[in-house]
Amino acid sequence: MPEGPRFRTVTVVGLGAVGGSVAKGVLRRLPGVQVFGVDPDGESSARAARDGVRVVPRLRDCDVDDGVVVFAAPLDATVKLVRETAPVWRGAALATDVASLKAAVLEAATAATASSPFVGAHPMCGSERSGYPAARADLFDGARVWLCPAATGDAASGAEAAARAFWSMLGARPCTIAAERHDRVMALVSHLPQLLSNALAATLEDAGMSTGQLGPGGRDMTRLAGSSPSMWLPLLEAAAGEDAAALLAVERRIVAIRGMLESGDLRGVETLMDRGRRWVSAEG
Amino acid sequence: MPEGPRFRTVTVVGLGAVGGSVAKGVLRRLPGVQVFGVDPDGESSARAARDGVRVVPRLRDCDVDDGVVVFAAPLDATVKLVRETAPVWRGAALATDVASLKAAVLEAATAATASSPFVGAHPMCGSERSGYPAARADLFDGARVWLCPAATGDAASGAEAAARAFWSMLGARPCTIAAERHDRVMALVSHLPQLLSNALAATLEDAGMSTGQLGPGGRDMTRLAGSSPSMWLPLLEAAAGEDAAALLAVERRIVAIRGMLESGDLRGVETLMDRGRRWVSAEG
Numbered sequence: 001m002p003e004g005p006r007f008r009t010v011t012v013v014g015l016g017a018v019g020g021s022v023a024k025g026v027l028r029r030l031p032g033v034q035v036f037g038v039d040p041d042g043e044s045s046a047r048a049a050r051d052g053v054r055v056v057p058r059l060r061d062c063d064v065d066d067g068v069v070v071f072a073a074p075l076d077a078t079v080k081l082v083r084e085t086a087p088v089w090r091g092a093a094l095a096t097d098v099a100s101l102k103a104a105v106l107e108a109a110t111a112a113t114a115s116s117p118f119v120g121a122h123p124m125c126g127s128e129r130s131g132y133p134a135a136r137a138d139l140f141d142g143a144r145v146w147l148c149p150a151a152t153g154d155a156a157s158g159a160e161a162a163a164r165a166f167w168s169m170l171g172a173r174p175c176t177i178a179a180e181r182h183d184r185v186m187a188l189v190s191h192l193p194q195l196l197s198n199a200l201a202a203t204l205e206d207a208g209m210s211t212g213q214l215g216p217g218g219r220d221m222t223r224l225a226g227s228s229p230s231m232w233l234p235l236l237e238a239a240a241g242e243d244a245a246a247l248l249a250v251e252r253r254i255v256a257i258r259g260m261l262e263s264g265d266l267r268g269v270e271t272l273m274d275r276g277r278r279w280v281s282a283e284g
Numbered sequence: 285m286p287e288g289p290r291f292r293t294v295t296v297v298g299l300g301a302v303g304g305s306v307a308k309g310v311l312r313r314l315p316g317v318q319v320f321g322v323d324p325d326g327e328s329s330a331r332a333a334r335d336g337v338r339v340v341p342r343l344r345d346c347d348v349d350d351g352v353v354v355f356a357a358p359l360d361a362t363v364k365l366v367r368e369t370a371p372v373w374r375g376a377a378l379a380t381d382v383a384s385l386k387a388a389v390l391e392a393a394t395a396a397t398a399s400s401p402f403v404g405a406h407p408m409c410g411s412e413r414s415g416y417p418a419a420r421a422d423l424f425d426g427a428r429v430w431l432c433p434a435a436t437g438d439a440a441s442g443a444e445a446a447a448r449a450f451w452s453m454l455g456a457r458p459c460t461i462a463a464e465r466h467d468r469v470m471a472l473v474s475h476l477p478q479l480l481s482n483a484l485a486a487t488l489e490d491a492g493m494s495t496g497q498l499g500p501g502g503r504d505m506t507r508l509a510g511s512s513p514s515m516w517l518p519l520l521e522a523a524a525g526e527d528a529a530a531l532l533a534v535e536r537r538i539v540a541i542r543g544m545l546e547s548g549d550l551r552g553v554e555t556l557m558d559r560g561r562r563w564v565s566a567e568g
Contacts, residue, residue, distance in 0.1 A: 124498070124499035124500075125499060125500060126499075126500070127500060128501075128564075143499075144496070144497070144499070185493065185497060188487070188488055188491050188493055189488065189493055189497045189498050189499070189502045190499060190501065190502060192484065192487070192488075193484060193498075193501050193502045193504070193505035193506075194501060195538075195541055196480055196484055196505060196538070197501075197505060197560070198541070198556055198557060198560045199534055199537040199538045199541060200476065200477060200480055200534060201559075201560040201563050201564060202537050202556060202559065202560060202563075203472075203476070203530070203533045203534045203537050204472055204473065204476075204563075205559065205560075205563045206533070206537075207472050207530075207533070209469070209472055209473055210566070211563070211564060211566065211567075212428070212567070213428070213469060213473045214408075214473050214477075215408035215409065215410075215427075215428070215473070215474055216408075216409060216410070216411060217412075217474065217477050217478060217481075217507075217508045217511075218473045218474060218477045220477070220504045220505070220507055220508065221477035221480060221481060221504070221505060221508065222477075222560075222563075222564055223501075223504055223564070224501045224504065224505065225557075225560035225561065225563065225564045226560070226561050226564040226565060227501075227557070227561070228561075229553075229554050229557035229558055229561070232553075232557060233550055233553065233554055233557075236545065236550065236553055237548075237550050240545040240546070240548065241545075243545050244542045244545040244546050246487070246491075247538055247541060247542040247545070248542060249487045249490070249491070250483055250484060250487045250538065251535060251538050251539060251542070253483040253486050253487050253490075254479075254480070254483045254531055254534065254535050254538070255535065257479055257482070257483055257531060258528045258531040258532060258535070261520065261524040261525075261527050261528040261531070262524070262528050264521075264524065266517055266520065266521050269513075269516075269517065269520055270513050270517055272482055272486060273482060273509075273511070273513035273516060273517075274513055275485075275486065275489065276481075276482045276485040276486060276489075276506075276509035276510070277509065277510050277511070277512075277513070279485050279486075279488075279489045279495070279506075279509065280412075280485060280495060280506055280507070280509045280510040281510060282494065282495065283495075283496070
């Protein structure tokens with residue numbers, strides 16, 4: 001990290017694909033900084049220990065003073081951990097997480113303690129693969145990371161600067177956003193693609209198709225169907241209303257395309273495809 | 285090519301991403317074999333000529349005797365070319381094409397000449413990129429290529445062996461299938477993913493989202509929306525009925541998923557995701 005806050009220790013709670021990548025990224029980019037890891041899974045813990053992580057049984061066994069605590073668990077577990085371990089992480093310079101929805105996590109963090117160094121984070125990376133073996137030190141390179149500051153008490157502004165510095169150090173591109181706005185955007189740009197991939201895979205399986213019959217495009221479109229249900233179910237439950245609204249919007253669009261095909265309105269399809277091409281190629 | 289037929293010349297009609305890749309693949313893998321190219325676009329022709337393709341104005345200017353003729357144009361142009369140039373390609377050892385639907389091409393090929401060396405082909409590769417600059421000598425490496433023999437007259441069996449040898453030489457994995465069956469499968473494994481990607485991109489654009497807000501999954505799911513309309517429109521027109529039926533099937537699936545979210549049936553979503561994960565990871 002060229003400038004900004006220094007962190008004495010980094011503690012990662014949850015050594016899956018994302019948490020493991022945080023640990024590996026810190027080990028590579030901040031040599032000399034002690035990395036603690038907490039995970040109930042013995043296999044992940046053993047692998048992380050071989051990579052240089054100091055694995056301990058519980059968060060309270062870690063030295064978090066002037067350090068960073070990163071919660072890297074599924075959404076429901078993150079909310080529970082953040083609430084229950086506040087007496088520990090409130091002493092850190094920065095507490096952050098990686099859950100893909102932010103309102104529930106932020107609510108837990110602000111309810112738990114008056115002066116909160118908590119800045120929720122959602123790095124937009126990872127893959128359909130899960131677990132420590134899928135962890136990579138360069139997972140965050142160039143990835144957008146949404147930051148949602150808890151913004152309570154004296155620790156708030158220092159914590160936001162620390163969050164920007166920490167995630168930038170890992171290679172990510174921080175962007176601050178309100179938690180509620182973030183969650184509405186995610187229903188569209190993340191949950192909807194996931195559910196469409198699942199709908200496509202189920203449709204193809206019902207029709208007796210196999211993955212060997214897919215070309216590169218079909219493989220792209222079904223890859224997400226291989227995602228971890230245990231990661232997704234808490235997200236889909238928390239955002240069920242927004243996700244249902246997003247599905248309804250795409251249903252209407254699909255019905256319209258089907259109508260064009262049935263009525264021979266190829267000009268309508270062309271307009272749609274031209275629009276899609278412009279949208280995809282525009283700078284985001 | 286270790287065994288099988290030898291080809292004196294290879295003529296590629298249409299020097300876009302796929303045709304250009306055939307030309308580059310032959311130049312790399314069959315040094316000494318003359319490669320002819322025909323394309324109305326001056327820029328593509330000039331680039332191909334620099335790579336060693338002998339560019340001529342018309343198919344009848346090429347020497348196709350005991351050679352291979354490859355039509356690499358959009359579906360509608362391919363059907364027209366195959367019909368109009370039969371007096372030329374019937375003298376080849378093999379005439380083939382790369383269109384993504386096969387019944388219309390095969391019909392044109394069998395109507396045009398009594399003894400036909402025509403074996404329709406559909407290599408399942410390529411990308412949303414188009415034009416000669418997207419051509420790669422290794423485009424076909426490991427790709428499934430569906431072969432649909434015209435099977436008329438004395439030339440038929442020799443032509444099928446030649447087609448297997450030719451496409452294997454380019455790195456593809458040939459698999460023979462009846463044209464009608466092929467086209468039904470494509471509505472599901474190729475057209476449906478394409479149209480879903482377009483539906484998703486349009487939905488996201490309508491909601492004010494930009495590509496910069498997407499993670500890797502969202503990018504996978506919208507990549508096909510950047511595909512070439514001029515390639516797709518003839519395919520969607522030819523398969524409109526089958527494509528509409530495929531869209532209806534996925535609509536029903538999406539409605540079901542939306543119902544699960546609205547009623548809080550997370551168990552139903554879990555079952556669907558578990559199924560998807562198994563299907564995606566199964567050997568195709």
